Amino acid sequence: MEIVMSGIAKAFGTNQVLRDVSITLKEGEVHALMGENGAGKSTLMNILTGIHKADAGKITIDGVERTFPNPREAELNGVAFIHQELNIWPNLTLLENLYLMRPKRNKFGMLDKKAMLEEAQNTCRELGIELPLTTEAGLCSVGHQQMAEILRILMLDAKVVIMDEPTAALTERETATLFKMMRKMKARGVAIVYISHRMEEVFSECDTITVMRDGHTIITKPTAEISVDEVVRHMVGRSIDEFYPARTTTPGEVVMSVDNLKPEGFDNEISFSLRKGEILGVAGLMGAGRTEIMRAIFGVDKHNGGTVTVNGSVLNCKKPEDAIKAGIAFITENRKSEGLILDFSIGSNITLPNLGDICPSHVLDKG
């Protein structure tokens, strides 16, 4: 299946996201789609799969002009999309999520759970991945949820597979498995769109690179004929010596110090200190405990020993409210489920952490 998108334009209100974007997806080719945050990569793929409608431009599939009315129709026609954000039903098991759109039934028309479980287990075994298939998705790690979504798409036998930042939540091993699966699909002639900010992955796994900027496709080149520097230069639209501008701030005195903190379920004690005006990066693989340290500091989870000191006083955060009072804010890993109440307005969400300030006499002061 060959897909040609040409002259695609799309605006959201006054935000002209895509002006003139063209891309060709070929059988058996892994095509990297790159661009800075907000460049319109996801939007372009949303247009291809019928989530959004383009304002202008043309899509042809094997030479015939065609648009999909919705993602389901795209999927039925072999164009599948693994989204950047998790799209999983948290109250269904991973297995139920895998088969939700195409359940297996027995001869009486009843759901054949046994057959589904067997097939899913076999596929996992073949691919060398371990998934808690019968656990509710909402109780699984983000990595397992993401792997299940990838698996669901792979089991569809699609002709074109779009992967939007698929490795963001995967472990090194899961990432290696994904690449193995991608190579298998490629050999079968599947066209893959690979959206990622990770240069290493793009350069090792992709055949072609397209860079988008300011609503245009700036360049499309075989990976072998382009360098990392060139890609970055096209992404940011200026030379890369400015990509990491020289720092002008000098961090001040220590404002927070974490000493021998032991998040629940971890054997190692963690210590670090944070200074005024400093951005401290915490690196590590999935499962290394990065999220857990932060959750323990913020009082979401318990910890077994250790102290957190802020501005000289030792904190005893038992719940997030205590941490907020101490002036700590936390932006969660899974913002859709832990960071926001999606059916509240933006205003209500913003004011939630400090309701006390806007309802002095226990009545909300909406003004």
Ligand SMILES: Nc1ncnc2c1ncn2[C@@H]1O[C@H](COP(=O)(O)OP(=O)(O)OP(=O)(O)O)[C@@H](O)[C@H]1O
């Ligand atoms: N449904 C929507 N309604 C309004 N604006 C949108 C919508 N979807 C995307 N946008 C806007 O379109 C622009 C492009 O967003 P898009 O998500 O396509 O970028 P992206 O290249 O995928 O970025 P990232 O690398 O951060 O995923 C952004 O300014 C975004 O705010």
Ligand SMILES: [Mg+2]
């Ligand atoms: Mg995106």
